[in-house]
Amino acid sequence: MAHIPDGVLSVPVLIGGGVLAAGGLALGLRRLDERDIPKTAILAAVFFVVSLVSVPVGPSSIHLLLSGLMGLVLGVRAIPAVFVGLLLQAALFGFGGLTTLGVNVVDIAFPGVVFAALARPLIDAAQPRRAVAVAGLVAALAVLGTAGCVSLALALSSAEYLPSAKIVAVTYVPLAAAEAVITALVVGFLLKVRPALLASPAGRPA
Amino acid sequence: MRPTATGSNLVLRSPRERASRRTRPWSPAIGTRRALASFLAVFALALTMLLAAGQNPAEAHRLKVFATVEDGAITGYAFFIGGGRPEGVDFIVKNGSGTAVHRGKTDDEGGFRWRPDHAEDYSVTVDAGDGHFAAAEILADRLAGQLSAEPATATPQATAPAPAFVVPAQPGPAEAAACAPLDRDALAKLVQASVDRAVAREIRPLLEAYDQADGRVRLNDVMGGVGMIVGLAGAGLWAVSRRRRPVPDDPAGPPGERRDPPA
Numbered sequence: 509m510a511h512i513p514d515g516v517l518s519v520p521v522l523i524g525g526g527v528l529a530a531g532g533l534a535l536g537l538r539r540l541d542e543r544d545i546p547k548t549a550i551l552a553a554v555f556f557v558v559s560l561v562s563v564p565v566g567p568s569s570i571h572l573l574l575s576g577l578m579g580l581v582l583g584v585r586a587i588p589a590v591f592v593g594l595l596l597q598a599a600l601f602g603f604g605g606l607t608t609l610g611v612n613v614v615d616i617a618f619p620g621v622v623f624a625a626l627a628r629p630l631i632d633a634a635q636p637r638r639a640v641a642v643a644g645l646v647a648a649l650a651v652l653g654t655a656g657c658v659s660l661a662l663a664l665s666s667a668e669y670l671p672s673a674k675i676v677a678v679t680y681v682p683l684a685a686a687e688a689v690i691t692a693l694v695v696g697f698l699l700k701v702r703p704a705l706l707a708s709p710a711g712r713p714a
Numbered sequence: 715m716r717p718t719a720t721g722s723n724l725v726l727r728s729p730r731e732r733a734s735r736r737t738r739p740w741s742p743a744i745g746t747r748r749a750l751a752s753f754l755a756v757f758a759l760a761l762t763m764l765l766a767a768g769q770n771p772a773e774a775h776r777l778k779v780f781a782t783v784e785d786g787a788i789t790g791y792a793f794f795i796g797g798g799r800p801e802g803v804d805f806i807v808k809n810g811s812g813t814a815v816h817r818g819k820t821d822d823e824g825g826f827r828w829r830p831d832h833a834e835d836y837s838v839t840v841d842a843g844d845g846h847f848a849a850a851e852i853l854a855d856r857l858a859g860q861l862s863a864e865p866a867t868a869t870p871q872a873t874a875p876a877p878a879f880v881v882p883a884q885p886g887p888a889e890a891a892a893c894a895p896l897d898r899d900a901l902a903k904l905v906q907a908s909v910d911r912a913v914a915r916e917i918r919p920l921l922e923a924y925d926q927a928d929g930r931v932r933l934n935d936v937m938g939g940v941g942m943i944v945g946l947a948g949a950g951l952w953a954v955s956r957r958r959r960p961v962p963d964d965p966a967g968p969p970g971e972r973r974d975p976p977a
Contacts, residue, residue: 542954545951548947549950556943596942600939675842676843
């Protein structure tokens, strides 16, 4: 699904993904203030652990990504978090690969960051209940964005590996729903307990 | 960014006003503690899910291919370590030089079977259709006992032993032939074939168990990864604090989550 292994993608796609990921990483690290390090690390750890747990669905099996949640809480700092999580998954478990690390970072982190940034004004302006709904939507869109990016990376590499729309629909749509529910629950909880966590990324002067 | 700023204040204020009943003065320490507590809750949830996912310490999400040799045919199945078999998806057999020699679809159990006409290094790649790929290799050695190494392939690594046998495809004729008086060579072939079959039958469960275990996520590794992240965070904090030391109090630091101490 989201972890594309070594030896599948073509070299231009790998390089493109690597360059994009490096740019995002630099951007995220530059924004990584001392106060952000603990929460970035904790979310990186959550991502690392949670995407190891998978549930069989249909012909495939799925696992959470929480990229929407990371985008909402961390902003561009989600990119270093995802990078670290993916690096460790590739090194320790062989999920994904080292050459595809850049592409996988782009696939997983970027949609969450982008959709969270787009939804930011909506969430800030909304009442908590609506903000929770928007957060769920962000999570679902982030998953579908990941599906799109994975498909695109594969399609650009070789027509042979174009994912079948049916299988992608069967696996990613339930995942998007699950992510939406979980992200909404977490965001609702954070809004009650510590709303500043969700407010910080946009509150910063760029 | 005016609307954003006022907007975020809106969000910030309302829950805090609710919380102000508790008349606890806000301080960075309390804020950090709360943040830590809430993330620990999320983390504990993740860990619980991890531990609850079946009897194994953890079920991983990864496609793997189990491939073995039976009766001179490459056979096996693809499986997700977290459960499930990719059925009706493409499998591609490639030879040692990487060219595809056979394509097919997996059956209901994610299984595949293909009989090559000569011994060579092969790899079986299964494409689950959703961006998951996995491959397994069958080296020429394992086919050599049952198939001839075709000289036409001219691959230097075709390490078939000098006497290459061709096994009767069906056991039936072989048994029938066993009743007839046999010369030494034919007998050797028969013995070789049945030994190969018996060994393949015996080692198959071992190979399967190995492949299953190979991909399993162990709790130790997970904890090791989490520890690495904690260490990275510590290293980052240390680096930042070193860089900050010349300017001990930096009020111009990025106004982050604590930018609004309540009046």
